[in-house]
Amino acid sequence: QVQLEQSGSELKMPGASVRVSCKASGYIFNSYGMAWVRQAPGQGLEWMGWINTNSGKPTYAQGFTGRIVLSLDTSVSTTYLEISSLRADDTAVYYCARDRRAAGPAYDYWGQGTPVIVSS
Amino acid sequence: DIVMTQSPDSLAVSLGERATINCKSSQTVLYTSTNKHYLAWYQQKPGQPPKLLIYWASTRESGVPDRFSGSGSGTDFTLTISSLQAEDVAVYYCQQYSLNPITFGPGTRVDIK
Numbered sequence: 001q002v003q004l005e006q007s008g009s010e011l012k013m014p015g016a017s018v019r020v021s022c023k024a025s026g027y028i029f030n031s032y033g034m035a036w037v038r039q040a041p042g043q044g045l046e047w048m049g050w051i052n053t054n055s056g057k058p059t060y061a062q063g064f065t066g067r068i069v070l071s072l073d074t075s076v077s078t079t080y081l082e083i084s085s086l087r088a089d090d091t092a093v094y095y096c097a098r099d100r101r102a103a104g105p106a107y108d109y110w111g112q113g114t115p116v117i118v119s120s
Numbered sequence: 121d122i123v124m125t126q127s128p129d130s131l132a133v134s135l136g137e138r139a140t141i142n143c144k145s146s147q148t149v150l151y152t153s154t155n156k157h158y159l160a161w162y163q164q165k166p167g168q169p170p171k172l173l174i175y176w177a178s179t180r181e182s183g184v185p186d187r188f189s190g191s192g193s194g195t196d197f198t199l200t201i202s203s204l205q206a207e208d209v210a211v212y213y214c215q216q217y218s219l220n221p222i223t224f225g226p227g228t229r230v231d232i233k
Contacts, residue, residue, distance in 0.1 A: 035222070045162075045170065045213055047222040061221045095169050101217045104176050106160040110169035 002026040004096050004111035011117045017084045020114045022096030029077040030054045033099035035107060036070065036081045038092040046092075050099050051079055086118045122146050122216050126225035132233040139201040141228045143214035148194055149177075151218050158218035161190055161199045163210045164227075170213065174199065206232060 007021040022034065035050040049060040051070040058070035069082045083090060094114045097107035123146040133139045149159050157177040162170035172181045174190035177197055187202045201208055209232060214225040 044227050045215075045224040047224070050222075059220055097169075101158070104156070104179065105181060106158075106172060106175045106215060106217050107162075107170070108172050108175075108181065110171075113169055 002098065002109045004098065004109055006094075006096060006111040006114045009115040009117070011119065012086050013120055014086060014088060014118055016086050016118075017082060018086060018116055019080055019082045020094050020096075020116070021078050021080050022111050023076065023078045024098070025077065027098075029074060032103075033101075034070075034072070034079040035097045035099045036068075037095045037097055037107075039095070039113075040089070040092040043092075048081070048094075053079070083116075086116075088118050090116065091118050092116060121221055122149065122219055122223050124214055124216055124223050124225035126212075126214060126228050128228060129226075130229040130231065132231045133201075133204045134233045135206065136203050137233075139204050139208070139230055141199045141212050141214075141230075143192075143197045143199070143225050145195045145197075145216050149216040149218040150194065157193060157197070158216060159190075159192070159197050160215045160217060161188075162213045162215065163208075164213065165210045173212075201230070204230070204232070 003025045005023045010018050030053040033050050036048040038046050051058045072079045096111040098109040125144045127142045151158050159177040161174040164170045173184050178190045189200050191198050211227045211229050213227050
């Protein structure tokens with residue numbers, strides 16, 4: 001069965017960087033892209049970007065360009081989200097989601113979420 | 121960017137009654153090459169990731185109960201829960217995926233009256 005397993009929770013100081021991983025299993029990894037969505041406490045869903053797992057080409061939401069990097073390692077079916085220059089308002093749960101837009105079903109599987117807390 | 125709005129912000133419905141959530145996009149989400157509306161609905165329960173319910177505005181995802189249905193076209197869409205069950209208490213989000221950046225509505229909270 002399809003599973004997206006994310007890395008564990010993180011506590012970071014302001015100005016630091018964090019890397020969150022998302023390991024896919026149960027399907028052919030490069031058949032679908034991977035998106036990243038975050039959710040601040042008590043808030044809605046915010047799209048951060050997605051990565052084409054065939055070409056490795058990332059696309060970022062405008063508000064995150066220059067501060068996040070999406071990457072992948074096809075040998076271990078894993079995508080990564082790295083955020084630099086962390087601020088308190090980056091405190092959120094970060095989700096990866098399988099991107100099946102081209103086939104219709106949008107984001108059909110999601111990781112369990114990785115809480116990132118930014119605090120001094 | 122396509123802005124998504126939802127109404128109401130929250131609603132409380134008696135068990136077995138109908139719940140209706142509206143979603144409006146600031147421009148069409150019709151993808152002309154496929155003639156499909158790239159509009160999805162998600163359900164999120166506390167402490168869980170979102171769950172896909174509906175895609176292409178009206179196609180139910182596999183395994184989703186048939187009391188959930190989606191409708192609409194152009195810029196106006198609706199999610200209907202025909203007979204609310206206790207397990208349907210959640211926040212519901214619409215999402216457009218026709219154009220980057222992908223955008224979500226602010227969510228509608230559904231509770232039991």
